[in-house]
Amino acid sequence: METKGHSNRQKIVQAASRLFYEHGYNQTSFSDIAQAAHIPKGNFYYYFKSKDQILEAVVENRLEDIRAMLEGWERSITGPRERLLRCLDILRNEEQAVVRYGCPMGTLTAELGKDQPALQGQAREMFQVFFIWLTRQFEALGHAGEARELALHVLARMQGIAAIAHAFADLAFLRRETAALRDWTQNL
Amino acid sequence: METKGHSNRQKIVQAASRLFYEHGYNQTSFSDIAQAAHIPKGNFYYYFKSKDQILEAVVENRLEDIRAMLEGWERSITGPRERLLRCLDILRNEEQAVVRYGCPMGTLTAELGKDQPALQGQAREMFQVFFIWLTRQFEALGHAGEARELALHVLARMQGIAAIAHAFADLAFLRRETAALRDWTQNL
DNA sequence: GTCTATAATGTGATAGAC
DNA sequence: GTCTATCACATTATAGAC
Secondary structure, rough: OOOOOOOHHHHHHHHHHHHHHHHHOOOOOOOHHHHHHHHOOOHOOOOOOOHHHHHHHHHHHHHHHHHHHHHHHHHHHHHHHHHHHHHHHHHHHHHHHHHHHOOOOHHHHHHHHHHHHHHHHEEEEHHHHHHHHHHHHHHHOHHHHHHHHHHHHHHHHHHHHHHHHHHOOOOHHHHHHHHHHHHHOOOO | OOOOOHHHHHHHHHHHHHHHHOOOOOOHHHHHHHHHHHOOHHHOOOOOOOOOOHHHHHHHHHHHHHHHHHHHHHHOOOHHHHHHHHHHHHHHOOHHHHHHOOOOOHHHHHHHHHHHHHHHHHHHHHHHHHHHHHHHHHHHHOOOHHHHHHHHHHHHHHHHHHHHHHHHHOHHHHHHHHHHHHHHHHHO
16 A cells, blocks of 8 residues: 655656656666656665566556546536546547657557566556446446447547557647547437 | 568568567567577678668568558459458458557557657558558548548557457457448448 | 665677688 | 677666665
8 A cells, every 4th residue: 555655656656657658668777767766776676676566556556546537527527428528538638648659558558468468467457447437437328238338449449549649640630530539429 | 672682681570570569679689589580699780780770671571561462452352442341351350469469550650659759750651551542442432532531530440449459358349349340431 | 764886687789700 | 691709788686885
């Protein structure tokens, strides 16, 4: 339970999370993280025994953020359709980052899925949290029988938008396709 | 012009292409490639001066394959709609590999897009070739005014399917969503 | 808890004999 | 053209002083 944690530990996790997103997990070295977090290299084996464990902490940290965000929407947004639309807005709100670095969940999961199955299992959990939340929204919308299929469909559409927007660095495409996905959700 | 090339050079390119796909570019070392190609490490600086140049050759090799495939369809398949459907079939034909390793173009472009812009430019060319070909099919289908948008839409849908199928190792999802994309194409 | 020094390994790359 | 030996460097990781 690292609910709070020491300031140093938090600094490491946040620096690592950013670097993993911007440069990828394998391309980020201990030295990179230490430098970005302003922590001497050797010191941070006090907090983490291996690079794997930093990723674990990073994913755990992101999961907490995602869960807090989704639970916040459950409380602050009344209808399931409005909640779904709010979810799609992520792409627009993060459009600069998406065009530059892709989707933080998608690119990490893809990278680890190649040959680090244990680590990918961790990363996939982020998708799982979204999947469960989306499924609940579609059920509330009256699509109980196909809620899981619709949830995966939306996840895939969002991943595709992020992937192509990133590949072509195409902001207009991201906006256009996000709008189309909003329309699809409206007319569902 | 390495149309044919020495047997050794071809062995290196093919081994590297497979390893880049299965383990990622950054996670594949010179030693890995040398071992897989049964070529002594030192020897292959005779063929390539750097790791970048191997990637360049790999992408060039894949581009030739892609172009040959698309041109083959132009000759062997009469209607543009049938050609589009044939293109979607890639996902089904490669379903095992997609579930295991994701899309060869998408995962490579995503990896390099993080912080190797020069190399990403190479990889993106593969998407570009598909994009141009798809655009031509939609024009032939009578959608000249929105052919480019439709082409990118299809690319994104395919990328999304591959990404989620890979993330969840979900073969049923891949088949279901590919079928849905086929329907979309049929009714266009 | 914090930091320095350094070990052990693997990396991309080179020189030069055959 | 082919292969051996090896370089310089960066990497993850550890031991131990403070």
